[in-house]
Amino acid sequence: MRQAIAILDSGVGGLTVAKEVMRQLPQEEIVYFGDTARAPYGPRAAEEVMKFTEQVVDYLLQFRPKMIVIACNTATAIALKRIRLQVDVPVVGVIHPGVRAAIKTTKNGCIGVIGTENTIKSGAYQQALHAISPHIEVVGLACPLLVPLVERRLYHTPEARRVVAESLRPLSGIPMDCLILGCTHYPFLSPFISEVVGPKVALISSADETAREISAILFHRGQLAPPGPPPVHRFFCSGDPAMFQAIALEWLGEQIKVSPVFWQMTRLSSS
Amino acid sequence: MRQAIAILDSGVGGLTVAKEVMRQLPQEEIVYFGDTARAPYGPRAAEEVMKFTEQVVDYLLQFRPKMIVIACNTATAIALKRIRLQVDVPVVGVIHPGVRAAIKTTKNGCIGVIGTENTIKSGAYQQALHAISPHIEVVGLACPLLVPLVERRLYHTPEARRVVAESLRPLSGIPMDCLILGCTHYPFLSPFISEVVGPKVALISSADETAREISAILFHRGQLAPPGPPPVHRFFCSGDPAMFQAIALEWLGEQIKVSPVFWQMTRLSSS
Numbered sequence: 259m260r261q262a263i264a265i266l267d268s269g270v271g272g273l274t275v276a277k278e279v280m281r282q283l284p285q286e287e288i289v290y291f292g293d294t295a296r297a298p299y300g301p302r303a304a305e306e307v308m309k310f311t312e313q314v315v316d317y318l319l320q321f322r323p324k325m326i327v328i329a330c331n332t333a334t335a336i337a338l339k340r341i342r343l344q345v346d347v348p349v350v351g352v353i354h355p356g357v358r359a360a361i362k363t364t365k366n367g368c369i370g371v372i373g374t375e376n377t378i379k380s381g382a383y384q385q386a387l388h389a390i391s392p393h394i395e396v397v398g399l400a401c402p403l404l405v406p407l408v409e410r411r412l413y414h415t416p417e418a419r420r421v422v423a424e425s426l427r428p429l430s431g432i433p434m435d436c437l438i439l440g441c442t443h444y445p446f447l448s449p450f451i452s453e454v455v456g457p458k459v460a461l462i463s464s465a466d467e468t469a470r471e472i473s474a475i476l477f478h479r480g481q482l483a484p485p486g487p488p489p490v491h492r493f494f495c496s497g498d499p500a501m502f503q504a505i506a507l508e509w510l511g512e513q514i515k516v517s518p519v520f521w522q523m524t525r526l527s528s529s
Numbered sequence: 530m531r532q533a534i535a536i537l538d539s540g541v542g543g544l545t546v547a548k549e550v551m552r553q554l555p556q557e558e559i560v561y562f563g564d565t566a567r568a569p570y571g572p573r574a575a576e577e578v579m580k581f582t583e584q585v586v587d588y589l590l591q592f593r594p595k596m597i598v599i600a601c602n603t604a605t606a607i608a609l610k611r612i613r614l615q616v617d618v619p620v621v622g623v624i625h626p627g628v629r630a631a632i633k634t635t636k637n638g639c640i641g642v643i644g645t646e647n648t649i650k651s652g653a654y655q656q657a658l659h660a661i662s663p664h665i666e667v668v669g670l671a672c673p674l675l676v677p678l679v680e681r682r683l684y685h686t687p688e689a690r691r692v693v694a695e696s697l698r699p700l701s702g703i704p705m706d707c708l709i710l711g712c713t714h715y716p717f718l719s720p721f722i723s724e725v726v727g728p729k730v731a732l733i734s735s736a737d738e739t740a741r742e743i744s745a746i747l748f749h750r751g752q753l754a755p756p757g758p759p760p761v762h763r764f765f766c767s768g769d770p771a772m773f774q775a776i777a778l779e780w781l782g783e784q785i786k787v788s789p790v791f792w793q794m795t796r797l798s799s800s
Contacts (some may be wrong), residue, residue: 282632284662361553362741390744391555470633471745473661477625478746485663495623509640 260483262287262492263472269297269497270409270505271442272329275352277510278469279327280491285482287489289321291519294497297404299332300374309378310338315345317519321492323347324481327472331373331441331464335382335493348475353434355467356438357386361394363436363460368395370429370459372451373440375400383440397432401425405443411508413446422450429455494519504523531754533558533763534743535594537585540568540768541680541776542713543600546623548781549740550598551762556753558760560592562790565768569676570603571645578647582608586616588790592763594618595752598743602644602712602735606653619746626738627709628657632665634731639666641700641730642720644711646671654711668703671777672696676714682779684717693721698724707731765790 263283265276269292276290291314293299311333315326326349328334328508334351354424360369371383378400379484387394403425429437437459439445441483445463452461476482481487491514495502499516507516534554536547547561560587564570570578582604586597597620599605599612605622613620631640635702642654649671658665674696674774678689700708708730710716716734723732747753754760762785770787777785 282629282662284664348749350749355745356742358748360739361744362737388749389756390753391608392554393555395624466633470629474626474628474742475749477629477661478619478621482661485660497730 260486260489261285261324261481262289262321263325263327264289264291264318264321265329265332266291266318267293267328267330267442268299268310268333270502270509271405273506273509274442274463274465275327275329275468276446276467276491279422279472280510283473283483285485285489286476287309287483288491289318289323290491292493292495292497292502293432295497296496298374299330300376300402300405302376304336304376307333307336308340311341312344312448315341317494318460319345325350325472325476327443327468328352328474329468331377335377336492337366348479350468350472352442352464352468352474353382353386353440355471356423356462356464357383357390358471359462359467360436360438361387361391363462364394366435367393368397368432368433368434370455371396371398371399371440372401372404372426372437372444374405375402377440383438388433397429397434399426399428405441405446408446410442411505418447419450419453422447423454426451426454434459436462438462439464448498515527531558531591531757531760532595532752534558534596534598535560535562535589535592536600537562537582537589537604538564538601538713539570539581539604540565541773541780544777544780545716545734545738546598546600547762549736550743551781553740554744554754556756556760557747558754559762560589560594561762561764563591563764563766563768563773565766565773568608569645570601571647571673571676573647575607575647578604578607579611582612583615583617584627584677588765590616591720596743596747599623600713600736600739602648606648606651620752621739621743621746623713623735623739624653624711625657626742627662627711627733627735628654629742630733630738631707631709632658632662634733635665637704637706638664639703640707641703641705641708641726642669642711643672643675643697643708643715644669645676646673648711652697668700668705670697670699674745675718676712679714679717682776689718690721690724693718694725697722697725706731707733709733710735727789738752764788768773791800
């Protein structure tokens with residue numbers, strides 16, 4: 259039986275990771291859970307993010323996945339270490355793949371990171387970068403206005419261009435040669451981000467890099483899906499499935515069926 | 530005690546991988562073995578490459594490395610699968626990291642690969658690409674004249690430019706959007722290769738990508754080296770250490786001490 263890759267996110271942002279997994283690993287089956295009823299995790303207290311992430315992982319374990327992917331930078335920053343101790347399948351977050359890509363890419367050793375308040379405040383990127391390469395210079399910047407732009411599907415508007423330019427202003431003059439998009443929503447804004455930082459700064463997308471790292475880990479565990487009929491992906495969310503479905507149609511370019519998880523969420527919120 | 534990463538190659542080509550490991554993982558210690566007395570492996574019979582690779586792995590196991598890196602495309606194509614079954618540490622080759630990077634990079638699904646005769650003839654790149662993504666179009670080309678250019682340190686000469694242009698001529702008109710440099714020597718020629726294939730074809734260097742994958746696997750096994758004093762790398766070769774040292778000085782940009790392995794090679798060649 260084909261074992262799925264379980265992907266979880268606070269909402270729709272993790273669909274950028276799911277999309278890249280579908281593209282880079284077309285034989286792999288995905289079970290996706292978007293905790294849309296409780297999104298965003300970005301501004302929540304760390305204990306709450308920890309608890310929510312554990313609950314969603316619990317929910318996903320019923321599908322006996324071969325891997326858990328925490329496709330949310332905030333949840334990765336806060337919960338990855340603990341979740342890795344709790345489950346017996348590999349747990350992949352979205353921070354370390356971006357970190358490794360940045361270390362590979364940088365020539366001058368100066369790396370920028372943009373993310374939510376929680377992600378930047380956690381220092382998770384800085385820690386992950388320094389654990390591997392202690393002399394890297396890291397410049398982090400919280401950009402709280404960017405996620406709402408994407409979730410309201412305004413990412414191609416002149417307003418988005420203006421907000422991106424203002425949000426990134428503190429990075430002007432920083433000699434970074436690559437910039438990690440430390441939030442799964444940001445790839446939608448990359449044309450505007452690139453305009454601001456210039457063509458000499460390489461943009462690193464967590465989504466692309468995470469899909470690639472999933473591939474590496476499955477290969478080294480001998481767990482890549484064998485050839486077979488096209489995989490059937492399953493999507494669940496805790497909030498309004500119609501909204502989720504509309505965004506998924508726009509982002510993934512295909513119609514998907516989303517199952518709401520009402521019972522589960524009642525139980526979760528009373529726990 | 531810090532455990533080293535063992536890197537082996539038929540000769541000096543694997544130094545491009547070692548250099549990237551030093552750059553991307555500056556805390557990791559390397560034990561390198563270049564089988565210079567028996568290089569190149571490219572034109573040898575497969576059973577011979579298998580036997581030599583097993584012998585060198587045996588030699589390196591005395592250092593109790595935490596990982597074996599087969600930094601030679603020919604040896605990876607022929608011996609990776611079997612070596613993985615023989616040792617109880619992870620074994621990383623140089624083919625799959627390049628494959629994953631190419632799958633991440635390609636937009637149009639057409640990927641070129643250049644390598645030695647043995648590497649291309651083995652079909653290892655095509656198999657590895659299709660195992661992950663069955664509909665990728667792969668165009669392989671053997672370029673037997675390129676390794677000698679690099680080993681004779683002629684890689685920045687007009688002769689090199691001419692030989693590269695002639696070697697790559699069969700790729701003209703192929704709609705590939707990335708090209709895997711399927712030999713650890715080729716990064717030295719990448720300016721000329723890029724001139725021929727044009728700026729729209731992304732060049733994928735096995736060396737960069739392998740170092741990055743080493744990082745990912747060590748991280749997921751909890752085996753990244755902790756901070757400490759700068760690592761001390763060790764280099765061994767079966768041939769003339771002076772030649773090896775001269776190339777290493779030029780490629781790594783630093784003076785290294787190379788220990789010849791005479792006794793071992795006598796034993797090996799009589800076995």
